Amino acid sequence: MSVALEGAGWHPAAWREPRARPAELLTGRYWTDLAAEAERGLLDFVTIEDGLSLQSSRYQAPDGRTDQVRGRLDSVLIAARVAPRTRHLGLVPTVIVTHTEPFHASKAIATLDYVSTGRAGVRVRVSAAPHEAAHFGRRSFPQLSLADRDNPAVRELIGALFAEAADYVEVMRRLWDSWEDDAEIRDVSTGRFIDIEKVHYIDFVGEQFSVKGPSITPRPPQGQPVVSALGHATGPYQLIGRSADVGYVTPPDPAGAAAIVAEIRAAQAAAGRAEEPLPVLADLVVFLGPDAAAAQARRDRLDERSGREYTSDARIFAGTASQLADLLLEWRAAGLSGFRLRPAVIPDDLEAITRDLVPELQRRGVFRTAYDDATLRERLGLVRRPANRYAPAGRN
Amino acid sequence: MPKQIHLAAHFPGVNNTTVWSDPRSGSHIEFSSFAHLAQTAERAKFDFLFLAEGLRLREQGGKIYDLDVVGRPDTFTVLAALAAVTDRLGLAGTINSTFNEPYEVARQFASLDHLSDGRAAWNVVTSWDAFTGENFRRGGFLPQEDRYERAKTFMRTTWELFDSWRGDEIVADQESGVFLADPDAGRFAHHDRHFDISGQFNVPRSPQGRPVIFQAGDSEEGREFAAASADAIFSRHGTLEDGQKFYADVKGRLARYGRIPDQLKILPAATFVLGDTDEDAAAIAREVRFQQVSGQTAIMFAEQLWNRDLSGYDPDGPLPEADPLPGENTISRGRASVRMYRDPLAVAAQWRALAAERNLSLREVVIEVTGRQTFIGSPATVAADINRLVQADASDGFILVPHITPGGLDEFADTVVPLLQERGVFRTEYEGTTLRSHLGLDPLPTPAANEKAVAS
Known part of the structure; x- marks a missing residue:
């Protein structure tokens, strides 16, 4: 069970709720408090949304609106800022692979893993938005609309961006392995700090970039921090199946969930990873209340304030914690491994998750009642420390 | 009041100054080492902690150089985490302008400045070779004559991004529903041969407005760059005569840019060895030199x-x-x-x-x-030497480089700092909350305030 943290919450009018803290969204205190609340609820991890432009209600374009939260902080830095103030919670910031350097991202996430002693992950995102590309001035993309998605040229572009994302993940992973675990030897007799036989060039050559390596940062505590991605279509499902440790998906119902999971499992098998655990979590936007009517009324009130009905790529749920627990169990039976809940309002819905939903799931015997000392990988059922691809057999 | 000294701590680097063979030497990677040094520096009321950066492991004779400490964590990530375990200490890092883009670096520094409540500093460096560039999609090689030009343009472009928010846009009025006063907040456009970018910057103005700017190059171009744009220089000139010459030279350049001498702090890197007596310290210093070489x-x-x-x-x-x-x-x-x-x-x-x-x-x-330690002696001797150099305008203070990680600053904090405080040349409490305040730099006026001043 995880929570996706975004500003004052996922509903555009969330910041106007009485308990929202819209003037504090750019402070370390705010994010530390949210992480502490998530940890109080014994959640597996939180993701932190990010983007390389102002938030927008329009698809792939700025909207010029002034009635919603605008402006954000770099999510990797937010995760690092809260890491020393939490002990168990997994921390999964977002990295936009289209405009950034895999070498920088790899060492940043490795360092987050050190700072959090084995709780780091990363969510990779692509960006085809022309206005984001203009912030970097190195490539340009056509303005797309949702209707263009089946146009062959657009599919080719999106396909290329996801192929680049797969290369990016491959580079991050090779760099994490570029130091074997015991490369640092501190051998006073020979004066050598490292054994250079155990530090490896990665020699990655791809369409968009080539990276020599090795990393400047030794292999992180988890060996391979958790890589995750959100998908709504075949391109990202391929990326998840081939490259990710965790997938987030947005099915409308259990049947949809089963179909998506099957597609990801097929991609996973095609990539030769059929035996590896690869949890698939469903995203849900949640409005919670003491009774169903109250939750719905709150949703309506928020919609009224923002001037239109809130829509989302993910299924929207409004109801009680108990009803949500029913829904989660029903969806889980469709082959999902868990959920990434998007609180409509922070702190209201975040607290409803940690203080109402979690106890409800505990009563049903399907959620932990205490943290153990697991790393994020272990908590997600992944191999604790995967073998290092560069270590000769028997040396790992 | 005598001239006040500025002190900073440099996390021991990947060079032979750092003695890793000492039994007291700890990890260069684990966060606990960074937290230890930062908390020691903050306990001693230092201005800031400094992290260096190198984006490719060094090689000699075609092999990875293995005699010094090798490997380090990511600068931004460590500094943001240190913001959680310190309250006042400035957080400074080297970030290369060659292998980054202005939009990304600006949002990282603005984020660090927000998350630390105004304690971020940036040592702007430019790289020199295709060797490091092999790790980056941007490649790396630039002809010598273009390097400072691009670095200058890079930094100026980040300033345009920092200033693209005036500082008064976020209203967040829950009642009226106005979050942003201006739909064009963050608007920027920069077009030249190095950067051709436009749009809206997405991190609102940070507490310091922009990070404190450090400069470390020693060349003619570097000195001029510092005089024009930097808040502090990380220099190599730590002796009396050499330091005075450098100090006079660089401070003398400031007037050309409409700046006064106090607006640029000169902070040489300095190593130190303490002992109960000067003789003890000298003996230890000699031993350390043999460990270092x-x-x-x-x-x-x-x-x-x-x-x-x-x-x-x-x-x-x-x-x-x-x-x-x-x-x-x-x-x-x-x-x-x-x-x-x-x-x-x-x-x-x-x-x-x-x-x-x-x-x-x-x-x-x-x-x-390859140089003896800058300060060698009993705490009283070292305190006197540091003070003498600062009062004689050989520097405004020092960036101290311990040779042991992470405890190499402990003794200095416990013995030398109180002596400087007794002399009235070093703070006993932080006065302000931002790094600019620690360095005696005035707050930057916000673009909003500037506009008001022009209008009136």
């Missing part, structure tokens, strides 16, 4: 000057008879210091003269020429 390290240093494979030489024997290979230094890569040997033949001649005069081995020559 092992036989193998001495050969490596000689190779950097000679630009040849000298692995067959005995470090306890004489210097090589052959002359250094002229031309571009190819033996050592990823290391800025080799550029110091602008005339290797002349330097080799000096080394030989020194060896002949004092009957020194290769290793002993390297120990002599």
Whole structure:
């Protein structure tokens, strides 16, 4: 069970709720408090949304609106800022692979893993938005609309961006392995700090970039921090199946969930990873209340304030914690491994998750009642420390 | 009031100053080491902690250089985490302008400044070779004459991004539903031959407006760049005469840019060795020098000057008879210091003269020429020396580089700092919350305030 943290919450009018803290969204205190609340609820991890432009209600374009939260902080830095103030919670910031350097991202996430002693992950995102590309001035993309998605040229572009994302993940992973675990030897007799036989060039050559390596940062505590991605279509499902440790998906119902999971499992098998655990979590936007009517009324009130009905790529749920627990169990039976809940309002819905939903799931015997000392990988059922691809057999 | 001293702590680096063979030497990667040094520096009321950066492991003779500490974590990530375990200490890091884009670096520094409530600082460096560029999609090579130009443009572009928010846009009025006062907040456009970018910056104005700017280059261009744009210089000139010359030179350039001497702090890097008495300290210092320059390290240093494979030489024997290979230094890569040997033949001649005069081995020559510690003595002596240099305008303070990680600053904090405080030349409490405040720099006016001033 995880929570996706975004500003004052996922509903555009969330910041106007009485308990929202819209003037504090750019402070370390705010994010530390949210992480502490998530940890109080014994959640597996939180993701932190990010983007390389102002938030927008329009698809792939700025909207010029002034009635919603605008402006954000770099999510990797937010995760690092809260890491020393939490002990168990997994921390999964977002990295936009289209405009950034895999070498920088790899060492940043490795360092987050050190700072959090084995709780780091990363969510990779692509960006085809022309206005984001203009912030970097190195490539340009056509303005797309949702209707263009089946146009062959657009599919080719999106396909290329996801192929680049797969290369990016491959580079991050090779760099994490570029130091074997015991490369640092501190051998006073020979004066050598490292054994250079155990530090490896990665020699990655791809369409968009080539990276020599090795990393400047030794292999992180988890060996391979958790890589995750959100998908709504075949391109990202391929990326998840081939490259990710965790997938987030947005099915409308259990049947949809089963179909998506099957597609990801097929991609996973095609990539030769059929035996590896690869949890698939469903995203849900949640409005919670003491009774169903109250939750719905709150949703309506928020919609009224923002001037239109809130829509989302993910299924929207409004109801009680108990009803949500029913829904989660029903969806889980469709082959999902868990959920990434998007609180409509922070702190209201975040607290409803940690203080109402979690106890409800505990009563049903399907959620932990205490943290153990697991790393994020272990908590997600992944191999604790995967073998290092560069270590000769028997040396790992 | 006497001139106040500024002090900072440099996390021990990946060079031979750092003695990793000492039993007290801890991890260079684990966060606990960074937290220890930062908390020691904050306990001692230092201005800031500094992290260096290098984006490719160094090589010598085609192999990864393994005699010094190798490896370090990501600068931004460590600094953001340190913001959680300190309250006042400035958080400074080197970030390369060659292998980054202005939009990303600006949002990282603005984020760090927000998350630390105004404690971020940026040491702007530019890289020099395609060697490091092999790790990046941008590649790396720039002709010599373009490097400062691009670095300057890069930094100025980030300033445009920092200033693209005036500082008064976020209203967040829950009642009226107005979050942003201006739909064009963050609007920028920069078009030149290095950067062709436009749009809206997505991090609102941070507490300091922008990070404190450090500059570390020593060249003519570097000094001019600092005089025009930097808040502090991280210099190599730590002795009285040399320091005074540098100090006068750089501060003398400020007027041309409409700035006053106090607006640029000169902070040389300094090493130190403490002992109960001056004699004890001298003995320890000599021992540390031998730890810092092992036989193998001495050969490596000689190779950097000679630009040849000298692995067959005995470090306890004489210097090589052959002359250094002229031309571009190819033996050592990823290391800025080799550029110091602008005339290797002349330097080799000096080394030989020194060896002949004092009957020194290769290793002993390297120990002599690669510099003793800046401050050696009892706490009273070191406090007096530091104060003397600052009061004589050889510097505005020092960036102290301990040779042991992470406890190498503990003794200094406990013994030297109280003596400086007794003399009334170093703070006993932080006065402000931002790094600009610690450095005695006025807050930057916000663009919003500037507009008001122009209008009135």
